[in-house]
Amino acid sequence: MSDSTxxxxxxxxxxxxxxxxxxxxxxxxxxxxxxxxxxxxxxxxRGGVVESALVFGNARSSIISxxxxxxxxxxxxxETLRGxxxxxxxxxxxxxxxxLPPFTVAIGKGVYPDMAxxxxxxxxxxxxxxxxxxxxxAKTAGNVLAVNMVLLGALIQTGVLPLTSAHVKQAIQTxxxxxxxxxxxxxxxxxxxxxxxxx
Amino acid sequence: xxxxxxxxxxxxxxxLGNEAIARGAIEAGVAVAATYPGTPSSExxxxxxxxxxxxxxxxxxxTNEKVALEVAAAAxxxxxxxxxxxxxxxMNVAADALMTLAxxxxxxxxxxxxxxxxxxxxxxxxxxxxxxxxxxxxPVLEPSSVEEAGEMISHAFELSETLQEPVxxxxxxxxxxxxxxxxxxxxxxxxxxxxxxxxxxxxxxxPAVSRRLHVKLLAHLDQAARxxxxxxxxxxxxxxxxxxxxxxxxxxxxxxxxxDLGIGDxxxxxxxxxxxxxxxxxxxTFLASCQKVLVVxxxxxxxxxxxxxxAQEAGLTLPIQGKGEGLFSRLYEFDPRMVREVMASYFxxxxxxxxxxxxxxxxxxxxxxxxxxxxxxxxxxxxxxxKAAEGMQTIYPTDIGCYxxxxxxxxxxxxxxICMGSSTGTSCGxxxxxxxxxxxxxGDSTFFHSGIPGLINAVFNNHNFTLVILDNGxxxxxxxxxxxxxxxxxxxxxxxGQVSIEAVVRALGVPHVAVIQPxxxxxxxxxxxxxxxxxxxxxxxxxxxxxxxxxGFKKTKTRPYYVSDKCKNHRExxxxxxxxxxxxxxxxxxxxDPVMCAGCAVCAQICPENAILPVKA
Ligand code: SF4
Ligand code: SF4
Numbered sequence: 108m109s110d111s112t113x114x115x116x117x118x119x120x121x122x123x124x125x126x127x128x129x130x131x132x133x134x135x136x137x138x139x140x141x142x143x144x145x146x147x148x149x150x151x152x153r154g155g156v157v158e159s160a161l162v163f164g165n166a167r168s169s170i171i172s173x174x175x176x177x178x179x180x181x182x183x184x185x186e187t188l189r190g191x192x193x194x195x196x197x198x199x200x201x202x203x204x205x206x207l208p209p210f211t212v213a214i215g216k217g218v219y220p221d222m223a224x225x226x227x228x229x230x231x232x233x234x235x236x237x238x239x240x241x242x243x244x245a246k247t248a249g250n251v252l253a254v255n256m257v258l259l260g261a262l263i264q265t266g267v268l269p270l271t272s273a274h275v276k277q278a279i280q281t282x283x284x285x286x287x288x289x290x291x292x293x294x295x296x297x298x299x300x301x302x303x304x305x306x
Numbered sequence: 307x308x309x310x311x312x313x314x315x316x317x318x319x320x321x322l323g324n325e326a327i328a329r330g331a332i333e334a335g336v337a338v339a340a341t342y343p344g345t346p347s348s349e350x351x352x353x354x355x356x357x358x359x360x361x362x363x364x365x366x367x368x369t370n371e372k373v374a375l376e377v378a379a380a381a382x383x384x385x386x387x388x389x390x391x392x393x394x395x396x397m398n399v400a401a402d403a404l405m406t407l408a409x410x411x412x413x414x415x416x417x418x419x420x421x422x423x424x425x426x427x428x429x430x431x432x433x434x435x436x437x438x439x440x441x442x443x444x445p446v447l448e449p450s451s452v453e454e455a456g457e458m459i460s461h462a463f464e465l466s467e468t469l470q471e472p473v474x475x476x477x478x479x480x481x482x483x484x485x486x487x488x489x490x491x492x493x494x495x496x497x498x499x500x501x502x503x504x505x506x507x508x509x510x511x512x513p514a515v516s517r518r519l520h521v522k523l524l525a526h527l528d529q530a531a532r533x534x535x536x537x538x539x540x541x542x543x544x545x546x547x548x549x550x551x552x553x554x555x556x557x558x559x560x561x562x563x564x565x566d567l568g569i570g571d572x573x574x575x576x577x578x579x580x581x582x583x584x585x586x587x588x589x590x591t592f593l594a595s596c597q598k599v600l601v602v603x604x605x606x607x608x609x610x611x612x613x614x615x616x617a618q619e620a621g622l623t624l625p626i627q628g629k630g631e632g633l634f635s636r637l638y639e640f641d642p643r644m645v646r647e648v649m650a651s652y653f654x655x656x657x658x659x660x661x662x663x664x665x666x667x668x669x670x671x672x673x674x675x676x677x678x679x680x681x682x683x684x685x686x687x688x689x690x691x692x693k694a695a696e697g698m699q700t701i702y703p704t705d706i707g708c709y710x711x712x713x714x715x716x717x718x719x720x721x722x723x724i725c726m727g728s729s730t731g732t733s734c735g736x737x738x739x740x741x742x743x744x745x746x747x748x749g750d751s752t753f754f755h756s757g758i759p760g761l762i763n764a765v766f767n768n769h770n771f772t773l774v775i776l777d778n779g780x781x782x783x784x785x786x787x788x789x790x791x792x793x794x795x796x797x798x799x800x801x802x803g804q805v806s807i808e809a810v811v812r813a814l815g816v817p818h819v820a821v822i823q824p825x826x827x828x829x830x831x832x833x834x835x836x837x838x839x840x841x842x843x844x845x846x847x848x849x850x851x852x853x854x855x856x857x858g859f860k861k862t863k864t865r866p867y868y869v870s871d872k873c874k875n876h877r878e879x880x881x882x883x884x885x886x887x888x889x890x891x892x893x894x895x896x897x898x899d900p901v902m903c904a905g906c907a908v909c910a911q912i913c914p915e916n917a918i919l920p921v922k923a
């Protein structure tokens with residue numbers, strides 16, 4: 108387990124996490140770092156959960172067992188909390204703070220967790236929690252859909268992954284639509300900066 | 307140009323397992339490919355569909371897996387390299403063709419991809435299709451990684467041509483839906499035209515012919531066993547005396563476990579990539595150099611059974627274990643930690659582990675099951691059926707597609723499902739032995755796939771039920787693939803036919819047929835009531851394009867709806883319709899998310915206060 112770094116990304120269908128993993132895949136290729144990833148899309152287009160596992164380094168497995176993620180990126184706060192079973196006491200966690208309550212909440216089949224409690228539950232059990240309002244930052248950057256880029260910026264800032272900003276930005280240039288590259292890079296930089304101020 | 311056609315050997319690309327398989331087939335010069343879409347195999351075919359528009363590859367979405375295999379079988383027997391792609395349960399549909407195709411064999415290479423789904427991420431069972439190799443007498447190859455999947459395809463075609471038999475290429479979800487860096491190899495020139503040489507005494511499987519063909523199949527099987535023993539895909543590594551025999555993705559978990567446990571010096575691994583027939587010689591030699599052996603395989607104890615039999619033949623008595631208490635389960639997929647822990651305990655070494663978090667006291671997270679899209683026509687149909695059947699005792703057999711999700715609350719429409727097409731056949735049985743009103747659901751693609759024979763059966767045997775055909779003009783669940791009812795002109799394809807479901811149903815002699823537009827709620831309820839009151843077989847076709855698919859054709863977004871201040875907050879819309887565009891704001895008032903709302907107007911028609919109105923332009 109030592110020479111590999113394991114990242115879990117959890118999101119709700121449509122939040123752009125598949126693009127985020129494809130950017131990281133390209134960045135790893137550019138950096139010459141072996142990478143394996145796997146995705147379970149659980150009918151993502153129908154509002155289900157999408158979970159991606161990315162293993163950087165020489166490991167051959169493309170999935171990550173419970174308790175073995177080094178870093179977790181949650182695109183939606185309650186999904187971050189659900190992903191906690193993948194984490195251990197050393198795990199670094201990055202989460203978006205804008206809730207997308209599942210429909211079960213609207214029909215009274217569940218209660219959305221209190222945001223302060225949610226953050227406390229994560230912070231008290233893991234190494235570091237970087238909680239950012241990715242939706243607001245993405246809007247400021249110029250496109251509310253750039254939430255994924257904001258979170259990538261924050262992820263790279265934590266330094267857990269063996270990837271540099273330069274590699275990821277280069278990958279953003281080739282993997283995202285030309286018209287959005289500038290906004291995406293800005294969103295990435297803003298995410299990076301916010302995570303840096305966040306202690 | 308499609309990225310999988312890139313003709314630059316040596317170039318590295320990040321690819322999904324299914325892309326690597328498609329690329330491997332292109333490199334092998336595949337000329338004909340046929341499929342019925344099914345997760346986790348679908349992206350292989352989706353890529354072929356695009357590639358077929360740029361090259362001489364002939365690709366088709368067939369009506370079902372059996373037809374797909376027959377198409378490929380004929381092409382391969384005309385000397386053309388062919389491929390047939392399906393999910394594991396599709397093999398059951400194709401099995402009738404498969405079993406005797408094995409007798410007949412092939413001339414050009416034929417590779418059948420069976421994508422198994424341990425853990426059932428999107429399937430109704432987790433059957434282990436390696437047994438189809440045993441059952442049919444055909445060779446089975448199993449890759450352990452994305453890169454290997456791509457590379458092994460060429461070998462599968464060669465093997466098929468050497469043995470003159472189809473080859474089963476078995477993957478699992480974690481191969482199909484994993485991603486890794488793949489190195490491109492040269493593309494073999496495709497030969498897309500073939501010829502069929504008549505030879506009825508070897509091709510027409512009457513008993514006298516088949517008796518001889520079975521002898522031939524067994525001879526091919528013997529030859530396959532020799533190939534397996536010499537196969538570069540059955541690989542031994544390490545020199546230790548603790549043996550591990552593994553296949554598929556388990557090999558990755560075993561390799562990582564050996565590193566993590568630091569037992570490289572004690573371990574000897576046999577990775578089986580050619581898994582039917584099992585390599586008897588290789589296994590016996592391997593066993594002879596081990597003190598004890600652990601078999602690591604997801605699914606059934608397929609290898610374990612053979613390995614134990616080989617040990618017996620070789621007079622070896624070493625301990626060999628795989629499935630069982632404290633070892634591996636036949637249930638669900640494996641993961642690295644599980645394999646590491648079982649290996650550590652079996653070989654008696656300490657297992658370094660990161661302690662799991664204590665999650666007691668963590669706030670509960672609400673479930674997030676997939677849901678029918680906002681504005682999905684199925685939701686509208688289900689609502690109308692529920693209203694029309696009010697007061698009746700009902701049974702709702704259902705079928706496979708997005709609409710299966712209708713079984714969840716609050717719709718609760720779906721009582722019985724076993725396989726593709728089962729809605730029609732099971733309706734016959736339920737209506738015969740119960741006194742309840744049987745109302746069943748089937749989608750357009752599933753109707754063509756295997757729903758029609760059950761309906762014919764109902765007409766002939768004079769059963770009594772209503773079949774609602776949810777015709778949304780596309781195979782939605784697997785990613786909007788075409789089916790025979792789809793208007794291909796919408797996609798700018800001119801050379802396709804189109805089969806009308808209504809014409810089929812009428813031609814079958816169904817005595818009561820009606821068509822509804824489910825967004826017209828009141829009219830739909832009336833029409834459904836008439837059908838439910840009809841004694842005998844009745845069919846109602848609910849026709850409305852899948853709203854997610856329709857988005858691709860619309861220039862402007864339909865106007866969304868909003869909840870006006872006439873709302874009395876009894877939340878009937880939420881409790882009865884449960885469109886995911888609804889939400890409760892901080893004050894508990896019902897609201898509609900204008901971005902999600904597809905403007906279908908169904909909620910506006912059911913709101914007793916007429917409180918839901920279109921947003922003004
Ligand atoms: S994809 Fe189409 S059929 Fe499937 S849930 Fe969405 S609208 Fe309905
Ligand atoms: S009109 Fe009503 S039912 Fe239709 S999509 Fe919008 S909110 Fe949902």
